[in-house]
Amino acid sequence: MPVSIRDVAQHLNLSITTVSRALNGYEDVAEETRQRVLKAASELGYTPNRAARQMRHRFSDTIGYILPEDAPRLSDPFFAEFIAGLGDESVKHGFELLVTTAASGSQEEQQAYRKWLHGREVDGVVLNRMHLNDWRVQYLAQNKFPFVTLERSLDPYDYASVETNGRQWFGKLIDHLVSLGHRRIAYIGTNPELKIHADRFAGYQGGLHAHGLEYDPQLVVTGDLTSDGGFHAARQLLTLPNPPTAIACVDDMTAMGVLHAAQEMGWTVGKNLAITGFDGIEGFRHTQPPLTTINQPVYSIACRLVEMLVNQITGKMAGFQHVQIELVLEICQSTVGK
Amino acid sequence: MPVSIRDVAQHLNLSITTVSRALNGYEDVAEETRQRVLKAASELGYTPNRAARQMRHRFSDTIGYILPEDAPRLSDPFFAEFIAGLGDESVKHGFELLVTTAASGSQEEQQAYRKWLHGREVDGVVLNRMHLNDWRVQYLAQNKFPFVTLERSLDPYDYASVETNGRQWFGKLIDHLVSLGHRRIAYIGTNPELKIHADRFAGYQGGLHAHGLEYDPQLVVTGDLTSDGGFHAARQLLTLPNPPTAIACVDDMTAMGVLHAAQEMGWTVGKNLAITGFDGIEGFRHTQPPLTTINQPVYSIACRLVEMLVNQITGKMAGFQHVQIELVLEICQSTVGK
DNA sequence: TTGTAGGCGTTATCAA
């Protein structure tokens, strides 16, 4: 049986009120009393009951995040880093982190959000893996529920977000490849509804265009943000009669599979075939060969998102923040050989 | 303003009691009334307030998991898979999943558990990354709080757990290496307090012994379960005057760094140097070359843990279950060349 | 400086 504030009060022969005020740092309580209360509370092992507290001040001090489970098995270190960031920053602000899993756009996903909102289970939510038209944005914005996103959907609402300009940075990868002399550059993407795909693909196309290279639909293949997807897409590309000399992947995970496929098929990555990723996942620092990629500070982005969300929830900051994050091009042996 | 049960009642000119009973499937309510209630509830968008509900029946229908953040940045796909499993299975049983982050053994970790227990925030917790002597086990067992673990600490309490017999399976890796002719086999481990290290290291030593190989302390190096740790450990091993011909790593993440270091130093992995991992992380299927490893079904293990925990919480199953999971040795090119 | 009383949204007990 957990000790309640009542137990503490009885133990000290004080009223519940006084104990509550002593614990919550009110001024109108004798210093001596406060000390006695604090001592007793800690001795008895008192911890406020969260449900009761929530019921009073209508805030759950909880942030929600739904892990988008599109792949058969979610095994992307991106999410480990992301959740670690969400967790750390939440703790820092005295918030709890509620996590659930659901496939994007699924029934379950909708129910989860509904439950969280209407049941007042969370005070705000963090979204990523945005779609071009994202029902979550519409739903949350219409219900005026606090949320922040990584990347923005195209929905015409104002809301807080962190953006990375995937288009521009993917363009830099293409610049890099072109500067190495590549003229047949392939792209492995993913679900075209995803904002990250749209941005990065636009960067790909823009890059080709900027260098006067022709767009060849044969060189554009769809993966699924897994290494398996990359593996199969690469096999397809590399068995073309006129295969590409470079493959730019929508993310590191995909690139991982491409590295494997290419080498298995006898290519020397970094010499006669260049491969690039995108994300700069910490756990992928040691691919073989190391991957040229755009490094995105996933952990700090997650922290930033939570910080922005908390500001919104507590009303500390008026209006919606739109943050741009600078990324870093990391040139490694997967494009420049050794 | 979210709609409460009171709103539904007023809307229908019924009492709160009746609405509550209709919603909760009690028998003593007229079928017609029930239909009206259900219809109104759904139209008004009623969702029960979780805090209020919790306060009544003392269960939060929530499971807790603390992500052990020992590394500078947590970037191991193991945890993405693990959390995905926890999330999926929790949903299936109508539970929420509360996640937080803390370094093992830290102040924050202790506070988090205390808060969860005493504040009745969660009904049970899932533990992994067990220590040989794990304060969490002692604390939870003494407080008779429901929990399940992946691997068991040495603490003398009875509790539910899933085990994989890392010792035996690591031994099979050694058998495999020996059968390939290796006689100088190195081991890269991690914090000796960790149960997975102890088990796998015991498997290493047992394996050597079984084949009459001498144990050479020079060949045992400490990593930190990151690819960076593996990278540096491998450099150390491979610059020995008499380097090993095989390196068995405590996990896949470490092995990833070893693959990189070895190839950078000019070794041909699978030919003149064999490397093995442990975990069989889905996201690491496509390392270069593919890694010989012990495949552990992380996702299903996580599901199983939640299932067991829920059984414990709901009292559906008496006693504590001790489940043994069979693993699979996956032989790939990192040991058998091509 | 301390105590009394009422209420947050539900569910359970008891009476009608």
Next chain:
DNA sequence: TTGATAACGCCTACAA
């Protein structure tokens, strides 16, 4: 079959 009422643990306006 339905409704009034109390209670869960906490906080706070108001009274003492």
